[in-house]
Amino acid sequence: MPNYGVIDLGSNSIRLVVYEVKGNGPGDCAPKSFKSLINDKVMAGLAAYVSDGVFTEAGIEKAASVLRGHAKRARYFDCRRLDVFATAVLRNASNCQEAVDAIEKRSGLSIALLSAQDEAHLGFVGATWDRTVERGTLVDIGGGSTELTRIDGGRDFDNASMGQGSLSSFARYVRGILPTATESEAIACRLRARLGALPDARAYRASVLYGIGGSVRAAAKMQAQAAGDIVRPKSMTADEIRAILEWCHEDPDTFAHTALKASAERIHTLVPGCVILLALFEELGAERLEICKYGVREGYLIERMLS
Numbered sequence: 001m002p003n004y005g006v007i008d009l010g011s012n013s014i015r016l017v018v019y020e021v022k023g024n025g026p027g028d029c030a031p032k033s034f035k036s037l038i039n040d041k042v043m044a045g046l047a048a049y050v051s052d053g054v055f056t057e058a059g060i061e062k063a064a065s066v067l068r069g070h071a072k073r074a075r076y077f078d079c080r081r082l083d084v085f086a087t088a089v090l091r092n093a094s095n096c097q098e099a100v101d102a103i104e105k106r107s108g109l110s111i112a113l114l115s116a117q118d119e120a121h122l123g124f125v126g127a128t129w130d131r132t133v134e135r136g137t138l139v140d141i142g143g144g145s146t147e148l149t150r151i152d153g154g155r156d157f158d159n160a161s162m163g164q165g166s167l168s169s170f171a172r173y174v175r176g177i178l179p180t181a182t183e184s185e186a187i188a189c190r191l192r193a194r195l196g197a198l199p200d201a202r203a204y205r206a207s208v209l210y211g212i213g214g215s216v217r218a219a220a221k222m223q224a225q226a227a228g229d230i231v232r233p234k235s236m237t238a239d240e241i242r243a244i245l246e247w248c249h250e251d252p253d254t255f256a257h258t259a260l261k262a263s264a265e266r267i268h269t270l271v272p273g274c275v276i277l278l279a280l281f282e283e284l285g286a287e288r289l290e291i292c293k294y295g296v297r298e299g300y301l302i303e304r305m306l307s
Contacts, residue, residue: 003018005018007083012043013043013143013214013265019034021306034306083110084110087119088145096113116145120159122296125298125299127292128151134153136208140211141276142213145162146162173187184248187276195279208289211289217291218266218269225259234291245274
């Protein structure tokens with residue numbers, strides 16, 4: 001069975017996943033026909049290397065260094081193909097193409113730069129790989145952006161990207177490690193403004209949200225830790241997200257100790273991600289959030305590598 005490697009160069013982390021694919025590869029991929037052999041994440045925090053819209057020289061070197069390390073690890077798995085894709089952190093930089101060219105040259109790897117529409121669509125492909133979704137809104141809260149996708153009749157429409165994610169919100173609004181109630185409200189206000197600026201924000205109103213990405217998973221891990229559960233929940237409500245935020249603001253010390261157990265590498269982005277998520281709950285009129293197992297990486301594997 002062939003192995004395929006995918007490197008996701010994101011605003012917060014750079015992750016290598018090597019998948020073992022049953023069958024002969026392209027054109028021969030059925031549901032649940034792949035599994036991950038390695039899932040290696042480096043919290044590179046590339047969004048912090050953007051200055052006045054420019055992706056800096058230090059960021060270029062950081063990205064290239066991590067990619068070289070991932071490529072070295074991937075070689076042990078004899079991958080039939082190793083692809084790298086990048087999202088908002090490079091896409092939104094004013095020197096986007098120059099930065100991509102420099103990282104490619106220093107890492108020796110080609111980079112597929114996903115548009116906002118590409119990212120949202122591939123997230124939909126991954127999220128619906130192991131489930132049927134007839135109607136709802138797909139939410140992907142990344143480090144540097146938040147993607148929304150309207151799902152109707154089992155298809156994706158109106159893919160939209162808002163240039164605000166958990167890490168960029170932290171960098172812009174939070175002075176310490178955990179945001180204060182005032183800082184959280186500033187993050188929420190900015191998210192609401194971005195949502196209101198979309199051509200038709202009402203199109204994304206839905207009773208059910210489907211969540212992918214690290215911020216959603218971190219919220220679920222925090223909920224599990226708070227409840228004393230071993231397995232993270234498969235769904236969450238607005239009240240559960242709201243309780244996480246209230247805990248943070250009322251007892252930050254105890255909250256921080258619990259957050260370190262739940263998701264230490266995301267302690268600074270956990271709360272901003274939850275703030276964004278709660279704002280979406282409220283603005284979109286949602287009743288619950290379904291947490292999806294697969295996301296953009298699996299969508300990329302399925303549609304760009306195995307189709």
